[in-house]
Amino acid sequence: xxxLTMRPCGDFRTSYKQDNTIYETKTIxxxxxxxxxxxxxxxxxxxAYFLTLFIQISYLGIAAxxxxxxxxxxxxxxxxxxxxxxxxxxxxxxxxMSFGIxxxxxxxxxxxxxxxxxMLFGLPxxxxxxxxxxxxxxxxxxxxxxxxxxxxxxxxxxxGSSADPVSIFGFVFNTDRSFFYIALFALVFMYIWGxxxxxxxxxxxxxxxxxxxxxxxxxxxxxxxxxxxxxGVSSFYAGIGGALYAHYLGYVSAEGxxxxxxxxxxxxxxxxxxGSIKGTLMGVVFMVFLPEVLExxxxxxxxxxxxxxxxxxxxxxxxxEMAIGLVIILFLIFEPEGxxxxxxxxKNYWKxxxxxx
Amino acid sequence: xxFELLIQLIINGLIVGLLYGVxxxxxxxxxxxxxxxxxxxxEFLLVGAWVxxxxxxxxxxxxxxxxxxxxAFMAAFGILIQMIVLRPMIGEPIISVIMVTIGLxxxxxxxxxxxxxxxxxxxxxxxxxxxIQIFGLNIESAxxxxxxxxxxxxxxxxxxxxxxKYGLAMRATAFNQQIAQSLGISVxxxxxxxxxxxxxVSATAGIVIGMxxxxxxxxxxxxxxxxxxxxxxxLDSIVGAIVGGLxxxxxxxxxxxxxxxxxHVGNMYDIAPFYVLLIILWFKPxxxxxxxxxxxx
Numbered sequence: 001x002x003x004l005t006m007r008p009c010g011d012f013r014t015s016y017k018q019d020n021t022i023y024e025t026k027t028i029x030x031x032x033x034x035x036x037x038x039x040x041x042x043x044x045x046x047x048a049y050f051l052t053l054f055i056q057i058s059y060l061g062i063a064a065x066x067x068x069x070x071x072x073x074x075x076x077x078x079x080x081x082x083x084x085x086x087x088x089x090x091x092x093x094x095x096x097m098s099f100g101i102x103x104x105x106x107x108x109x110x111x112x113x114x115x116x117x118x119m120l121f122g123l124p125x126x127x128x129x130x131x132x133x134x135x136x137x138x139x140x141x142x143x144x145x146x147x148x149x150x151x152x153x154x155x156x157x158x159x160g161s162s163a164d165p166v167s168i169f170g171f172v173f174n175t176d177r178s179f180f181y182i183a184l185f186a187l188v189f190m191y192i193w194g195x196x197x198x199x200x201x202x203x204x205x206x207x208x209x210x211x212x213x214x215x216x217x218x219x220x221x222x223x224x225x226x227x228x229x230x231x232g233v234s235s236f237y238a239g240i241g242g243a244l245y246a247h248y249l250g251y252v253s254a255e256g257x258x259x260x261x262x263x264x265x266x267x268x269x270x271x272x273x274x275g276s277i278k279g280t281l282m283g284v285v286f287m288v289f290l291p292e293v294l295e296x297x298x299x300x301x302x303x304x305x306x307x308x309x310x311x312x313x314x315x316x317x318x319x320x321e322m323a324i325g326l327v328i329i330l331f332l333i334f335e336p337e338g339x340x341x342x343x344x345x346x347k348n349y350w351k352x353x354x355x356x357x
Numbered sequence: 358x359x360f361e362l363l364i365q366l367i368i369n370g371l372i373v374g375l376l377y378g379v380x381x382x383x384x385x386x387x388x389x390x391x392x393x394x395x396x397x398x399x400e401f402l403l404v405g406a407w408v409x410x411x412x413x414x415x416x417x418x419x420x421x422x423x424x425x426x427x428x429a430f431m432a433a434f435g436i437l438i439q440m441i442v443l444r445p446m447i448g449e450p451i452i453s454v455i456m457v458t459i460g461l462x463x464x465x466x467x468x469x470x471x472x473x474x475x476x477x478x479x480x481x482x483x484x485x486x487x488x489i490q491i492f493g494l495n496i497e498s499a500x501x502x503x504x505x506x507x508x509x510x511x512x513x514x515x516x517x518x519x520x521x522k523y524g525l526a527m528r529a530t531a532f533n534q535q536i537a538q539s540l541g542i543s544v545x546x547x548x549x550x551x552x553x554x555x556x557x558v559s560a561t562a563g564i565v566i567g568m569x570x571x572x573x574x575x576x577x578x579x580x581x582x583x584x585x586x587x588x589x590x591x592l593d594s595i596v597g598a599i600v601g602g603l604x605x606x607x608x609x610x611x612x613x614x615x616x617x618x619x620x621h622v623g624n625m626y627d628i629a630p631f632y633v634l635l636i637i638l639w640f641k642p643x644x645x646x647x648x649x650x651x652x653x654x
Contacts, residue, residue, distance in 0.1 A: 077452050124635065128642045130451050131394045131592075135584050136638045139631040146628045259581075263459055270456055311471075318471035325464030332457050333445045 058183035059244040066237020072275035074230035075210030080137040083144035086257025088242025093163035111239040118235020148254040160253030273338025366610040374606020375507040381598030383555035389531040397462040399580020405560020406567035435556025477573035503565040585630035591647020
């Protein structure tokens with residue numbers, strides 16, 4: 001059945017390999033390839049504004065996928081993801097500036113450094129869980145933030161530190177248009193890697209730990225090892241995302257990586273769908289577009305007579321924050337499984353149409 | 358070594374620690390009776406302080422009337438939050454519940470900034486004397502009042518839980534929700550009540566701090582700084598919250614003292630409690646007085 005181009009109505013898998021495949025049918029794979037090919041043409045077709053949004057989606061998306069592996073797949077909670085993202089950004093800039101390591105190498109090394117830091121803070125995670133862990137990672141967030149403000153040699157203190165743009169064989173990716181390809185490559189690479197990780201022994205162990213950790217332990221899965229590993233993988237993703245951010249902007253300052261950022265990452269994966277790789281990307285797109293939509297909405301209101309309320313126009317920054325809080329609450333109450341779940345429901349509706357029961 | 362400064366700082370630490378203890382108690386109350394970790398605790402302080410401030414400034418009521426009005430408002434506020442937002446979350450996984458309270462916290466923090474602005478506002482003068490000399494130490498009258506209020510709240514908590522019907526119902530619910538329900542206790546009411554009490558009492562702490570330092574959005578940091586205190590005492594122990602609060606209050610002042618005298622690294626006041634928090638979680642994850650989570654298969 002795997003040779004079919006359409007997805008069958010029902011479960012006809014006969015081998016483990018079929019069950020484990022990333023692309024269920026050839027059509028899906030072809031569509032994915034075509035979509036990426038089309039995206040490659042995007043820099044010549046769309047506005048620079050959308051390119052910056054896409055680049056934003058890609059580096060945030062990579063970090064958010066890391067968080068989803070930790071929260072959605074392993075069932076641990078982290079409130080310090082924003083700080084790990086920041087650590088990746090600073091680490092990459094520091095390696096680049098202090099040691100002159102080429103940027104392309106800096107990014108993975110920064111990822112590994114962040115992984116080490118994440119595992120250090122994740123160490124208590126092997127002993128505690130649930131809300132205790134949430135609070136431990138909260139402490140990690142504040143300690144790292146304090147470290148950023150303090151470690152002059154690492155972050156450049158309050159002045160911030162600068163980072164070179166990515167360059168390969170002398171070609172410098174310093175415009176939105178050229179960096180788009182770096183971002184796209186990193187996004188696709190990290191997402192395919194994430195998919196594959198979840199198909200491996202480690203990925204299944206993560207899910208087992210999430211679903212019922214006692215049963216998992218009885219079956220011979222070392223809880224400590226996999227919880228720590230999950231922390232490592234998650235911080236690695238955060239580090240890569242942060243490093244891309246640093247080399248895209250060319251400048252990192254310590255103010256941005258607050259608790260609010262960590263919460264935004266959590267909001268992305270909750271809106272998208274915990275434990276869903278596709279959902280992660282949906283959530284990130286949603287969260288990147290939400291403030292933009294609000295901004296243009298207020299912009300439109302400003303032009304009309306009745307809508308030009310100074311309180312609304314001046315308070316836009318607060319309205320954006322409130323919207324994020326509100327969206328988190330509404331999604332958790334009305335669609336706790338996120339957009340990925342809703343998407344699956346819509347797809348099923350059409351698949352079984354008109355016999356949708 | 359500057360002894361006078363040291364003693365002054367320790368006294369300050371004890372006074373602030375009492376307030377941490379009060380906020381921590383509310384936190385533990387909500388956690389014990391509803392199993393919800395309330396990340397929006399700091400926003401209760403913030404909302405309460407702003408409401409009281411606006412009642413005093415715009416309606417020009419005497420302090421005690423404004424204070425009581427605020428208390429009534431906060432009780433309704435807490436109960437409404439529980440009914441609208443947290444009731445649908447019963448039975449959801451812990452991450453969802455935590456995230457809902459985080460969402461609430463972001464929402465109200467932004468709302469308060471939007472309505473009242475970001476700059477700190479000071480309360481109208483309530484006491485004639487700004488500070489009182491006790492044994493040669495300067496103690497602000499608002500702080501003295503806060504100590505008295507904190508002690509009153511603590512005693513009231515004790516009496517309420519030990520000797521009232523509702524307190525008994527809450528303790529029963531905290532012990533086991535199913536059994537409590539089968540005995541005819543309305544668990545819904547208990548949940549609503551605990552949120553109402555937590556909001557009211559936190560708001561008191563918020564008003565007291567607002568009277569000393571002025572009201573601003575940084576008040577909500579109190580809700581986060583209460584975590585080290587609560588974890589130190591054990592998440593489900595009310596006595597632990599008080600002990601933890603006092604310890605953290607003294608500790609952050611001591612850290613500040615040693616930092617200013619010897620280390621000169623700066624920012625120790627804010628960050629030291631979190632190092633302590635990590636150390637506690639490493640060695641004694643269930644705190645000093647918390648019940649250990651024993652799992653049987």
